[in-house]
Amino acid sequence: MSHIPVLLHESIDGLAIKEGGTYVDCTTNRGGHSFEIAKRLGKKGTLVCIDLDDEALAEAKKVLDTVVSAPTIHFANSNFRHLESILSGLGIDQVDGVLADLGLSSQELDSSGRGFSFRFDEPLLMTFRTLPSEEETTAYDIVNFWSEATIADVLYGFADEVYARRIAHRIIERRKEAEIKSTHELVDIIASAVPAAYRHRKTHFATKTFQALRMAVNDELGSIHELLASLPKVLRQGGRVVFITFHSTEDRIVKQGLRNLSDTLKIITKKAIVPSEEELHTNPRARSAQARIAERI
Numbered sequence: 001m002s003h004i005p006v007l008l009h010e011s012i013d014g015l016a017i018k019e020g021g022t023y024v025d026c027t028t029n030r031g032g033h034s035f036e037i038a039k040r041l042g043k044k045g046t047l048v049c050i051d052l053d054d055e056a057l058a059e060a061k062k063v064l065d066t067v068v069s070a071p072t073i074h075f076a077n078s079n080f081r082h083l084e085s086i087l088s089g090l091g092i093d094q095v096d097g098v099l100a101d102l103g104l105s106s107q108e109l110d111s112s113g114r115g116f117s118f119r120f121d122e123p124l125l126m127t128f129r130t131l132p133s134e135e136e137t138t139a140y141d142i143v144n145f146w147s148e149a150t151i152a153d154v155l156y157g158f159a160d161e162v163y164a165r166r167i168a169h170r171i172i173e174r175r176k177e178a179e180i181k182s183t184h185e186l187v188d189i190i191a192s193a194v195p196a197a198y199r200h201r202k203t204h205f206a207t208k209t210f211q212a213l214r215m216a217v218n219d220e221l222g223s224i225h226e227l228l229a230s231l232p233k234v235l236r237q238g239g240r241v242v243f244i245t246f247h248s249t250e251d252r253i254v255k256q257g258l259r260n261l262s263d264t265l266k267i268i269t270k271k272a273i274v275p276s277e278e279e280l281h282t283n284p285r286a287r288s289a290q291a292r293i294a295e296r297i
């Protein structure tokens with residue numbers, strides 16, 4: 001399934017884009033939001049497109065090539081936690097806006113082959129980078145080598161999985177027999193650890209475990225914290241930041257993080273913006289999305 005940009009109009013309006021300004025899309029993917037930003041910047045503007053997924057970034061380049069009167073566009077295949085150094089490497093001091101549409105795209109979920117979804121039987125990678133290096137932690141490393149207590153903490157801490165301890169215990173039992181290599185092996189383990197009623201709920205019983213492992217593999221909350229910390233320095237006065245989150249753990253970090261920066265950032269959205277009925281109708285995957293906007297004082 002191709003990725004439909006979420007809260008597109010709300011986030012573009014939220015950035016209050018100035019023609020000729022400098023903007024950063026921290027999570028470019030295939031350029032859904034970047035395309036709309038680029039159209040509004042004009043030739044004198046600058047857009048920095050960041051993403052860890054190099055294949056998605058290559059697709060974004062093609063899409064952005066079609067923008068008429070395009071701004072100067074820089075691509076950075078990097079983690080947005082390095083925003084400050086990415087910008088200084090490009091000779092950019094401060095910017096007028098930063099967008100972070102967190103999590104993963106529909107293509108990454110459905111067809112990356114990296115094990116993000118419990119629906120497909122794939123190797124347990126879950127890295128945003130398409131080809132993780134030898135040193136990078138993968139979901140395989142977590143389930144096969146991390147301790148029972150740490151796995152339980154990951155499942156509970158990152159996704160509020162109520163059966164975290166039972167699932168972690170079953171993972172440890174199973175890996176004594178053989179290493180756990182694929183998503184479907186992991187799904188079987190989770191199924192055998194949780195009660196029958198949990199297996200038959202509307203939300204798939206593996207959802208939280210998969211979300212938590214992905215967050216741990218990519219240190220997603222650590223990256224958000226570092227991005228937040230860089231905002232006072234990176235945003236020009238009057239500059240805007242827009243965060244789009246997809247689950248409560250992420251949203252809590254963003255909401256609290258923006259509040260903690262109240263000396264330098266004014267919160268524009270007292271309540272998070274959520275998708276309209278119309279958007280939910282055309283894109284049900286937007287259902288848990290929330291946007292929060294703040295402005296550099």
Ligand SMILES: C[S@@+](CC[C@H](N)C(=O)[O-])C[C@H]1O[C@@H](n2cnc3c(N)ncnc32)[C@H](O)[C@@H]1O
Binds near residue numbers: 030050101
């Ligand atoms: C929800 S998608 C963005 C979709 C895009 N806004 C659009 O509508 O076309 C999130 C993207 O962020 C990337 N990503 C997630 N965490 C990242 C990080 N810490 N640094 C850089 N990219 C990251 C993922 O690889 C993915 O491509």
